[in-house]
Amino acid sequence: MNAATAPATPILQVDGLVVEYAVPAGVFRAVDGVGFAVERGATLAIVGESGCGKSTIARSLVRLITPTRGSILLDGHDIARMPERRLRPLRPRIQMVFQDPYGSLDPHLSAAEIVAEPLRQRGVRSKAERATEAAGLIDRVGLPAGALDRRPPEFSGGQRQRIGIARALASRPDVLVLDEATSALDVSVQAQVLALLREIQRESGLTYLFISHNLGVVREISDDVLVMNRGRIVERGPTARVLAAPEHPYTRALRAAALDPSAIEGRKPRAVLAAALAPTTEGAAP
Amino acid sequence: MTATATGAPGPGDGFPAEVPLLRVSDLQVELITEAGVVRAVDGVSFEIRAGETVTIIGESGSGKSTTAMGLLRLLPDDLAVLSGHALVQGRDTVADPRAAAEVRGRAVSLIPQDPMTALSPVHTIGRQLLETVRLRRGDLDRSAARDRAVSLLTQVRIADPEQQLRRYPHQLSGGMLQRVLIAMALACEPALLIADEPTSALDVTVQAGILDLLLELQEQTGAGILMITHDLGVARLVSDRIHVMRGGRFVESGEAEQIVGDPAEEYTRALLRSVPALGPWDGAGTAAATAPEGDR
Numbered sequence: 036m037n038a039a040t041a042p043a044t045p046i047l048q049v050d051g052l053v054v055e056y057a058v059p060a061g062v063f064r065a066v067d068g069v070g071f072a073v074e075r076g077a078t079l080a081i082v083g084e085s086g087c088g089k090s091t092i093a094r095s096l097v098r099l100i101t102p103t104r105g106s107i108l109l110d111g112h113d114i115a116r117m118p119e120r121r122l123r124p125l126r127p128r129i130q131m132v133f134q135d136p137y138g139s140l141d142p143h144l145s146a147a148e149i150v151a152e153p154l155r156q157r158g159v160r161s162k163a164e165r166a167t168e169a170a171g172l173i174d175r176v177g178l179p180a181g182a183l184d185r186r187p188p189e190f191s192g193g194q195r196q197r198i199g200i201a202r203a204l205a206s207r208p209d210v211l212v213l214d215e216a217t218s219a220l221d222v223s224v225q226a227q228v229l230a231l232l233r234e235i236q237r238e239s240g241l242t243y244l245f246i247s248h249n250l251g252v253v254r255e256i257s258d259d260v261l262v263m264n265r266g267r268i269v270e271r272g273p274t275a276r277v278l279a280a281p282e283h284p285y286t287r288a289l290r291a292a293a294l295d296p297s298a299i300e301g302r303k304p305r306a307v308l309a310a311a312l313a314p315t316t317e318g319a320a321p
Numbered sequence: 322m323t324a325t326a327t328g329a330p331g332p333g334d335g336f337p338a339e340v341p342l343l344r345v346s347d348l349q350v351e352l353i354t355e356a357g358v359v360r361a362v363d364g365v366s367f368e369i370r371a372g373e374t375v376t377i378i379g380e381s382g383s384g385k386s387t388t389a390m391g392l393l394r395l396l397p398d399d400l401a402v403l404s405g406h407a408l409v410q411g412r413d414t415v416a417d418p419r420a421a422a423e424v425r426g427r428a429v430s431l432i433p434q435d436p437m438t439a440l441s442p443v444h445t446i447g448r449q450l451l452e453t454v455r456l457r458r459g460d461l462d463r464s465a466a467r468d469r470a471v472s473l474l475t476q477v478r479i480a481d482p483e484q485q486l487r488r489y490p491h492q493l494s495g496g497m498l499q500r501v502l503i504a505m506a507l508a509c510e511p512a513l514l515i516a517d518e519p520t521s522a523l524d525v526t527v528q529a530g531i532l533d534l535l536l537e538l539q540e541q542t543g544a545g546i547l548m549i550t551h552d553l554g555v556a557r558l559v560s561d562r563i564h565v566m567r568g569g570r571f572v573e574s575g576e577a578e579q580i581v582g583d584p585a586e587e588y589t590r591a592l593l594r595s596v597p598a599l600g601p602w603d604g605a606g607t608a609a610a611t612a613p614e615g616d617r
Contacts, residue, residue, distance in 0.1 A: 084524035085495075192381075221380040221551065222595040229597075248524065251597030279602050292525035294554025295599040296581045305536050307558060311529035 044111065045072035046209050046242050047096070047129075052105035052115070054091050065091040066102070067266035073210070078236065078243040080257035080274060082250060082289070088266040089246045090134075093214040096244065097131045098122060110209060127157055127206035134215035136195035140187040146173060146198050147183040153205040172201040177231055193224035197231070204235070210242045217252060229255055250293040254278050262286045288312075340411060341368040342428075342513045342545040343392070348405040348415065350384070350391040361387040363569035364405070367562075369513065369545040376548040376556045376577075379566035380592075385549045386434075388566070389515050393431065394421035410512060426456060430506035434518040436498035440490040446501055447486030450474070453508040473504040477534060496527035503534065507542075514539075517549045532559060553596050557581045565589050 054066040066088040073079045081089045095102045098114060107115040109129055114122055130153075133139035140149055150169040159165050173182055176197040187195055196216060203211055213232070217225040229252065235241060247253050253260055253274060260277050262270040262285065270283040281287045292311030299307055350362035362384045369375045379385040390396050392407035394414055407415045410428050414421035425431075433439040440449055450470045455461060461469060467486075474482035477500040490498060499519065506514055516535065520528035536559060539546060550556050556563050560577040565588065573586040584590045 084526065222553075223380060223592065226595040226597075249597070251599050254600060255597040275600070278600055281602070288526055290599070290602055292529040293599055294525075294552070294558055296553040296557040296593065296596060298599065299554070299557045299581070304558070305533055308529045308533040308536075311526055312533060 043074060045108075046075045046110055047244070048072040048106075048108040049092075049096075050106045050108075052092065052095065052107065053103045054088070054095055054100065055103045065266055066095070068105075069261075069263075069266075069268055070105075071261055071268070071271070073242055073244060075209070075242055076236070076240040077259070078245055078257045080245045080247060080253040080260040081263060082247055082253050082260055083263035084248055084289075086265075087263040089263055090214055093131065093212050093244070093246050096210075096212050097129055098126070099131075127153065128208050129210040129212065130203035130206050130208040131212045131214060132196070132199045132203050132216040134218055136192045136199065136219055137187075139199055140195055140202075142187045145184050145186055146178070146190070146201075149187075149198055150201045150205050153202060157206060169201075169205070172205055173198075175204065175235075176201045177227075191224075193220050193228060196220065196228055200228075200231070200235075208241070210244060212244045212246070214246045215248070216245075218247065218249065225252070232256065250278060250289060251295070262289070341370050341408075342410060343367075343369040343547065344406070344408040345388075345392060346406045346408075348388065348391060348407055349403070350387050350396065351402040352387070352396075353400050353402070358402075361569055362391060365564070365566070365569075365571050367564055367571075367574070369547055371512065371545055372539065372543045373561045374539065374546040374548055374559050376550060376560040376563045377566050377571075378550055378553065378556045378563055378592075380551055383566040384569040385551075385566050386517055389431075389517055389547060389549050391415075393425055393429065393515065394418055395425075395431075426453075426509045428511060429513045429515060430509045430511035432499075432502055432506050432514060432516040432519045435522045436495050436502055437490075437522065439502055440498065442490055444489075445486065446488055446490065446493070450486065450501065450505055450508065453505045457509050469508070470504075473508055474501070476507060476538070477501070477504045478530075479504070494527075495523050496530060499523060499527075499531050500534065503531075503538070507538065511544060513545045513547065515547045515549070518551070519548075520555065521550070521552070528555070535559065553581065553593060565592070 050070045052066055052069045053064065056063045056065055069092060071079065081092060083089045094100045096107060102115050105115055106113045109125060112125055114125055147166065147169045150172050151165040154165045154168055159168065170180065170183060178194060178197050190198065217228050220228060233256065236243060245253065245256050257274045259272065260274040261268045262277065262283065264285045270277060270281065270286045277286060278290060281290050288311055346366045347364045348362055349360065349364055352359045352361045365388060367375060377385040377388060391401065391403055392414055403415045405415055406413050409424045412420040412424060414424060447470060450473065451466050454466045454469050458466065458469065470486060471482045474485060479485055479497065479500050520531050523531060532555065535546065548559055557577055563575065563577050563580040564571045565573040565580065567588055573580060573584065573589045580589060581593065584593060
C-alpha cells in the first residue's frame, strides 16, 4: 500500500475474481476472471441479465460466499479468502442492500431494532445511544418517527428498502453494495429511492457498487459501468459513453431491448424489437 | 363454436367484426378483505376489437390485474363482488358465471405473469400442452393432438419441439416457458388474448423476443390483446390504446402516442417522469444487423 504517495488508491479493487459452484454436472463457473476498481465516493454499476454473475460478485464482495480465486482489496485489505476471525472487524466497512424488500428484513423485529443491530456490532454499548442513532438513521432515510416501532409487514416495499438502507448505513460503511435494490419497486417509488441514494452519497461520500439489470436506472445513478455476460465483463467504461455508443454486440442488444417509452415512434413497430432480437439469448435451461 | 380442420385460429370464430370482442362497461370489483370491503375496480369501461391491443397500465395495487381477473371471473366468488358488464363476443361474463366459464379457454385465453410457476412441475410440457389441445379439439386422436402440439410449439418458435414435449418445466428457461404458455393460449384458438404482465419476470432481451412473438401472432390470427403492464416502454410499443389506471379508476385513456407523447393528466406525466431516461444512442439501425456474439 502506498496510500501516502497515491491518495487516489481505490477503496475497492478486484482482480482475477473467479467463483465456481458445485452443480450435479460438475463445476459451474459463475464468475470467470473479473477485475475492476472503484474510487472513493464513486458509483460503479454492474449490469447484466439473469445468470450473468452480477449477484455472485455482490455476494463475494460482502463475503456471503467465498470466491474460488482472485483478490478483493477493500482499502488495501484482501478479503477474498480472509478467515472469518480477521474478516469480522472489516465487515462493517462494506455493506449490502438486498433486492427483496420482503425477504431481507426480520419480520419479528421493529424498524428501530433492525437498524440498531449493526450498532451493537459496531460497539455502541448504551441502549439509549443505539436508540438515538437508530432514530437518526430512520429519519435520514426519510421515514417518519412513527416508523420506529412498526415491524416490516406494516411497511410498503419502498419503505422496507429505506429500512434496509438505514441498516446498511448503521455500520458506517465505506462501500455500499446495492444488489437490484430498486428492482422490486414501482417506478415512482424507485425514483424516490434513487434520489435518496444520490443525496446520501453527496453528503457522505459513500462509494456505491450498484448492481442492476435496468439500464435506465444505471444511467441515472452510476459514473462507470461494467456490462457482464456469462460470468465475464464484455464492456466497461463511463456510463454515458457505454449507453450512448455501446461497442460490444451484447451491450447493443441490451440497449435495444431496454424500451424507452419516449424514444418509441410510430405504432406497433416490430422493427424496434428487431435490434434487440438475438435468437440465441434464450438458453434451454436456466 | 366450430373448430376448423386446419386448426388455424380465426378472429372471433366468424363473429361479426364490427362488434367489439370485448366491451366492458362500468365494471366494479369489490374485494372482501379482513380490513373491510375494498373497491379495487371502481367503474371502468373500455373496448377491444379484433386485431387491436389495448393496455391497462398502472402501479402495484392500481386494480389492473383485478380488472382482467374480474372480467374472466377468476376471482373467488365469496371474496369478490362484481357489477357492471363485460361482454365477451356479446356474452356478459359479469351477469352470467356460465358465460364466463364458456368463454375461458375458447374465446379468451390468459397468458399469466410468472411462467416459472404457471405450469405443473411434475408433468411434462407435452402432457400439459396436449391436455389443452384436446380440451379445445376433442375430435383429435392422440397422434393428431400430438402433431397439433408440435405445430403450436413451432408457431411460438421453439426449436426441436418433439424434444421439448418430453421435458419438465424446470428444464426450460423462463423465456421458453412463456413461449410454451403462449402455445397453450393459442391451442384454444382465442379471439382475445389477455396477457397479465407477460414479460415482467423475464430479462429484457428475452422480453423483446416474447413481445415480438405476440405481435407476430396477432398479425397472423387477428386476435385482440388486452395487455396488463406496469412498464410504460412495453405499453408504448405494443398498444393501440392505453388506459392509465390508479386507485381502481382510469385516470387517462387515449392512443398510445398521445399518452406517452402528450399526456393530459398530471399522474401520467409523473409516471413518465419516473421512468429513468436512457438518453440518446447511435445504434438503433446498425445493431439490428449483428447478432450478439457474446451469447451462445
